Amino acid sequence: MEKETKHQHRIQDKIRLTLRVSYFASISSLIFGLVCLFVLDIYEIVPHIFLAFGALSVINNLAYASHKNLTLTYNILSILGLASATAITMLTGGINSPFIFVLAIVVFAGYATTRNYGKIYLYLTVLIIALIFVQGISDFSLTQNVVPVESQNLFSFLSILFSVYLLGGVLGKNLLKAHHNLYKTKMEVEERIHEKDTLLKEVHHRVKNNLQTVSSLLSLQSRGIKDEKVKNLIKSSQNRVISMAMVHEMLYMRDDLSKINYKSYVEELSEYLVKSVKGADSNVKVNINIPQIELGIDTAIPLGLLINEALTNALKYGIKGDDQGEIHIELKKMADKDYILNIGDNGVGFSEEVNFKNTRSLGLKLIHNLARQLKGSIIRDFSKKGTNYIVNFKEIGQSDFHQSVA
Numbered sequence: 001m002e003k004e005t006k007h008q009h010r011i012q013d014k015i016r017l018t019l020r021v022s023y024f025a026s027i028s029s030l031i032f033g034l035v036c037l038f039v040l041d042i043y044e045i046v047p048h049i050f051l052a053f054g055a056l057s058v059i060n061n062l063a064y065a066s067h068k069n070l071t072l073t074y075n076i077l078s079i080l081g082l083a084s085a086t087a088i089t090m091l092t093g094g095i096n097s098p099f100i101f102v103l104a105i106v107v108f109a110g111y112a113t114t115r116n117y118g119k120i121y122l123y124l125t126v127l128i129i130a131l132i133f134v135q136g137i138s139d140f141s142l143t144q145n146v147v148p149v150e151s152q153n154l155f156s157f158l159s160i161l162f163s164v165y166l167l168g169g170v171l172g173k174n175l176l177k178a179h180h181n182l183y184k185t186k187m188e189v190e191e192r193i194h195e196k197d198t199l200l201k202e203v204h205h206r207v208k209n210n211l212q213t214v215s216s217l218l219s220l221q222s223r224g225i226k227d228e229k230v231k232n233l234i235k236s237s238q239n240r241v242i243s244m245a246m247v248h249e250m251l252y253m254r255d256d257l258s259k260i261n262y263k264s265y266v267e268e269l270s271e272y273l274v275k276s277v278k279g280a281d282s283n284v285k286v287n288i289n290i291p292q293i294e295l296g297i298d299t300a301i302p303l304g305l306l307i308n309e310a311l312t313n314a315l316k317y318g319i320k321g322d323d324q325g326e327i328h329i330e331l332k333k334m335a336d337k338d339y340i341l342n343i344g345d346n347g348v349g350f351s352e353e354v355n356f357k358n359t360r361s362l363g364l365k366l367i368h369n370l371a372r373q374l375k376g377s378i379i380r381d382f383s384k385k386g387t388n389y390i391v392n393f394k395e396i397g398q399s400d401f402h403q404s405v406a
Contacts, residue, residue: 011070014113017174018074021109022061024170025081028162030054035158040151046091053084074113078121082106086128090143093152094136095129097145098159103129105166204248211245236312236363239276243269243308247300259294262303266290266329269304270311277315283324284315290331293339299374299395303341306370309363310343310389318347318387337395344381344388352382 033050036042057077064073085102092099103125111118135143147155218238225231246269250260270286278284295303311327319325330342355364367389371378376393 015070018070018077018113019061019064020174021170022057022077025166026054026057028165029057032158032162040155041148042146042151044146046088046146049084049087053080056080078106078110082121082124082128090132090135091146092155093145094143095133098156100129100132101163105163105171108167108171204251208245208248211241211248215241215245239273239312240305240308242272243304244301247297247304251297259296260300262293262295262300262331263288263290265300265304266307269307270327270329273308273311273315277312283322284319285326287326287328290329291333293331293333295395302370302373303393306367306391307343309367313363314345314347314387318345318349320348339393339395341391341393342388343391344384344386346386349386
């Protein structure tokens with residue numbers, strides 16, 4: 001709806017500009033025609049062209065009220081103006097006629113309307129001027145100057161006033177007004193965008209704080225539980241909450257609120273998980289190979305949860321106790337929105353017979369469900385030691401995200 005409104009404003013500006021130029025040109029032409037007859041003593045053709053153009057231009061404007069076709073109205077006006085100005089130029093001195101500058105107004109009006117029309121009338125006007133020049137220097141001139149000698153200076157003066165008034169007083173004034181309105185609208189839009197960005201940053205900040213509060217509550221809850229199995233479940237849930245909070249924190253810290261640098265996110269997440277599961281002095285090395293890739297929140301969160309589950313399983317079950325181990329994470333961009341994630345460890349692994357369908361492991365089920373949410377697929381890579389996954393997925397938009405969640 002907003003785009004349609006802006007489009008309507010642009011069309012209305014063009015309509016106002018075209019109709020105003022037409023009305024002012026019509027009135028000026030009618031006045032100029034009468035001046036030619038009663039002041040300049042020009043009786044041959046020229047005043048009749050002025051009067052005819054003025055009358056036809058008024059009729060053209062009135063016709064717009066019924067057909068509402070701005071392109072038709074503009075082109076009729078331009079063709080009338082070009083033909084009339086060409087005829088008057090040839091009859092008032094040819095290439096030396098001061099009225100020749102009116103031809104430039106048609107070109108200027110064309111560019112004010114659209115770039116394409118501006119080009120058409122530019123080339124056409126250049127051709128007409130060239131023909132006027134050739135006709136003027138040839139031995140067989142088709143026209144002669146109908147302006148009486150004693151009126152030529154006054155005609156030149158009025159022609160220049162006519163050109164300057166249409167160019168500056170009508171076209172220039174209305175274009176400046178349209179430019180001012182456009183600039184004002186741009187500033188208002190930028191101000192609204194800034195307000196929305198500030199509000200969105202605040203939303204991300206509050207979501208991050210709320211998720212951290214949930215994490216703290218889970219941590220407090222786990223302290224009163226003696227059953228290690230239940231305690232580990234709560235700890236896993238706490239890590240999942242933290243992985244989501246990190247996304248919102250990174251979005252809050254960036255100028256671009258739509259995407260996050262995923263390498264920084266994975267580095268921070270993996271460092272947190274290693275310390276959380278293995279402690280500060282662990283023998284686990286995490287190798288991260290991620291180029292400059294930025295992902296939107298609808299992809300970053302489910303992918304972050306998937307990496308969280310894979311890392312947690314590797315740290316808990318793949319690399320036992322204080323054993324040395326390596327975890328590798330590699331993310332590659334294949335096409336516009338297609339990615340491949342290789343993630344795994346060199347630990348003990350688990351049986352090839354176990355899969356997300358026949359296991360009770362929530363982590364394994366989550367990994368497969370999250371891959372599906374990312375409109376992707378996941379397979380185990382049995383060619384390497386330990387547990388390794390190859391995840392093919394797509395970057396998803398907001399609508400895709402809601403559909404996958406549903």
